[in-house]
Amino acid sequence: MTDSTGIRRAGPLTYRGGAIPETTTDQRLLDRRGPADWVHTDPWRVLRIQSEFVEGFGLLSEVGHSVSVFGSARVKPESPKYTLGETIGSRLAEVGYTVITGGGPGVMEAANKGAQLAGGTSIGLGIELPFEQALNDYIDVGVTFRYFFVRKTMFVKYSQAFVVLPGGFGTLDELFEAITLVQTGKVTRFPVVLVGSDFWGGLVDWIHATLREEGVISPEDPDLIRLTDDPDEVVDIIHKAHVDLVRRKFEQNRVAETAKDVEEAKEAAES
Secondary structure: OEOOOOEEEEOOEEEEHHHOOOOOHHHHHHOOOOOHHHHHHHHHHHHHHHHHHHHHHHHHOOOOOEEEEEOOOOOOOOOHHHHHHHHHHHHHHHOOOEEEEOOOOOHHHHHHHHHHHOOOOEEEEEEOOOOOOOOOOOOOEEEEEOOHHHHHHHHHHOOOEEEEOOOOHHHHHHHHHHHHHHHOOOOOOOOEEEEOHHHHHHHHHHHHHHHHOOOOOOOOHHHHEEEEOOHHHHHHHHHHHHHHHHHHHHHHHHHHHHHHHHHHHHHHHHO
16 A cells, blocks of 8 residues: 555565556556466465465454444544444453554544553455555554455454445445455354444445335345444344344354253264
8 A cells, every 4th residue: 555655565575666567566456468477477476365364363363352443534633423433342352352453543543542441452454456545543453465466365364344435436345345254154143333324324225125015035035234323223223133043053062062961872872
């Protein structure tokens, strides 16, 4: 990502001034134009991708229970949306959750700031872009990824919930990817919480009135999304979902142990 001082950070690399590449790593990966010998560089790219996964897993593997907070990078500190993001970050940290954001300015900075000032752990997962700002100043631990899909994996793998504040295309991408993964069972059913009924209400109404009524989603799918304006309700939704998940796992383990005991007793009787 390039900041106002003419610096681009791409993973562990830093470029300055005239050394800044004209394209990002993602652009070069996805661009199929050019001479045929470009194809032969892809195996080497696999090693770079692998290294990003290793760096991300190493960074996040011991962070504990975490919540990813998404939202616009364009929100200004004087905006009520910034204040809302800061409050949510603070509330999450106060009850013991690590706050993970995309590491940029705006809502992301607000959530990181709230978490850090509340004494919690604040993490930023940045991405190499030609126009965004550097990682914000309220991050305890941060990493800048080259590839979007690696970064998205980290958000999903290490979060117990997604909190989505007002944002643009990037936020919508993260929102619908999260919903899709939960809907298809690719991840454990954890809550996806939209914050801001004035902003998100129209989208939620459209999902109910169009997607569900047209039959392109299941009748229960809209229930995967929760909508609220209250930071305390955000925390309550996440905490309740976490408690329910722990209880379900406990019950599943108990059923499995009971079935095992019955099978062992049957085998003993037959012998």
